[in-house]
Amino acid sequence: MSSKNPVRRAPHFVAEVDEGGLGAVDAVRVSERKSNLWLDAWRDLRGRWMFWVSAAVILFIVFVALFPTVFTQAPPNDQCFLSNSNGGPQPGHPLGFTFQGCDVFARIVHGTSTSLTVGVIVTVMVAIMGIVLGAFAGYFGGWLDSFLMRIGDIFFAIPYILAAVVIMSMFLHQRDIWVISLAIGFFSWPATARILRSEVLRVKQLDFVMASEALGLSRVRTMFTHVLPNSIAPVIVVSTVGLAAAITAEATLSFLGVGLPNNIYMSWGNDIAAAQTSLRIAPQTLIYPSIALSVTVLAFIMLGEVVRDALDPKARAQR
């Protein structure tokens, strides 16, 4: 009502507003410094030594995995002479020999791709399963949510290495990279699903999701184009750390004797297990593969930690 009646204005006796301060606000060109989660994270990462160290180590490891022959000419699995058994370093064989007389350095270099491949396959698999199940559970809610989360509880209740031990002992004669990746990944998706679900629950309350639905996009389309991209950040962190966990899991399974067959794949876990008997006389056969394994895992965990800090605005504000 009141808006229709013209308001009688008082004569203008207020002093001129000093627009100097406001002018400063206007002078900030909003378009100049774009700011979103990923850009901020990148700006944060750029200035941290841990990020560069871990990224450099990971790039190096990937390079070793792709081109092992650049680093060593010695064959990892044949031309092993028992006369070299547990021998010390020789020209061309910088780290000495294993119990079977194979070149330790060559086995480490060639084992890199095994570890990395298993890690990547498991991570991709777990991420896909976790994202799809977590997104549907979180976004659609209701009985689908309860059902998927109860299934997740069940899988979560089985320590995944134990499950993998059972699966691997079932596949005694068909062990390869895919089987071991499945065995590890099949029981580790619930953590990813849970994290994505809680993030989706938060994001789906936001205005742009309602706007998208109001504009007539289907719910599935909205989920994939608006909800998922905005809730994926924690999954990236979990996946980076998960890659490290998968590499550890592969090595642990190989160490336990339910990993990849020793004669076909070079695996750090296998080598460490084999070196166990020579611990007293030839510690080098055990120490070097252990270092390779630990450094690889450390690099991914460090990357996961810095990325987590960078993607978490709260943690950023505290620093």
Next chain:
Amino acid sequence: MFWYIVRRLLQGIPVFFGSTLIIFAMVFAMPGNPILRMFGDRTPTDAQLAALEAQYHLNEPFLTRYFLYLGDVLQGNLGETFSGQSVNEILGRTFPTTLRLALLAVLIQLIVGVLAGLISGLRKGGLFDHVTLLVTLVLISVPVFVLAFVAQWFLGIQLGIFRPTVGQGAPWQDLILPAIVLAALNMAYVVRLTRGSVIETNNQDFVRMAYGKGLRRGRVIPVHILRNSMIPVTTNLAADFGIMIVGATVTEGVFNVPGVGNELFKAINRHDTPEIVSIVTILVIVYVLVNLFIDLLYGWLDPRIRYVK
């Protein structure tokens, strides 16, 4: 509290049946006839096959077999290994040792982990804090068997402080080294949780109040800060336990501790599938129960938890 317990118990039921069903399904989905494997090279007659299939309920439908198996497990009959030993007997013999090892490990973990977390939390950003964070990073990264070997080689063989392998009857002093390794596995999480939670508690009003009314640090830190920071650490014990099961398998294998983990380790190396499955089933059941117990404990410790959802 009553409804919290009821709800939590009801939630536990599908988890219990689901997890045992999955293990059962994994084993019995495997190709090949287990009866034929029992005979090795010889071929049994049809009558023998039928009799054995009936004896082991292999002719029943899948779900019936699952419930028969679950009934057996719940009645405490865990079956036999390939060599005919009873799994009950093996577990009865080895379980006490594993329990002692685990207790020792948890004790070390709590004393060292909570203390380190407390100090680095109180002196956030100090030298000790930075060093501790770096050490935890390394502890998280080094796989348990590597840690076990390094400890065995360095502390056991090079320095000779501990015996590198556990002797007959697993006396306490021999268990210290494996327990340290087992504790180190989760130490990082205990330290970090304690640290984070101490920092949070340290900023609370009641702590300022306690200092304000003139209490000494010696009283405020243990009574006001530490007690209130222990809740997340307690809940972490559940996840801790899962990691410890796997860790115990490796550690006991390396140090030759005569425990459940070592038995599993040996069963894996012998390819003794029935024994592997029995032990894993028991471990999963124990894990589910421990989780349940810790959740109830959590609800008791922190009343806020009871009313969520």
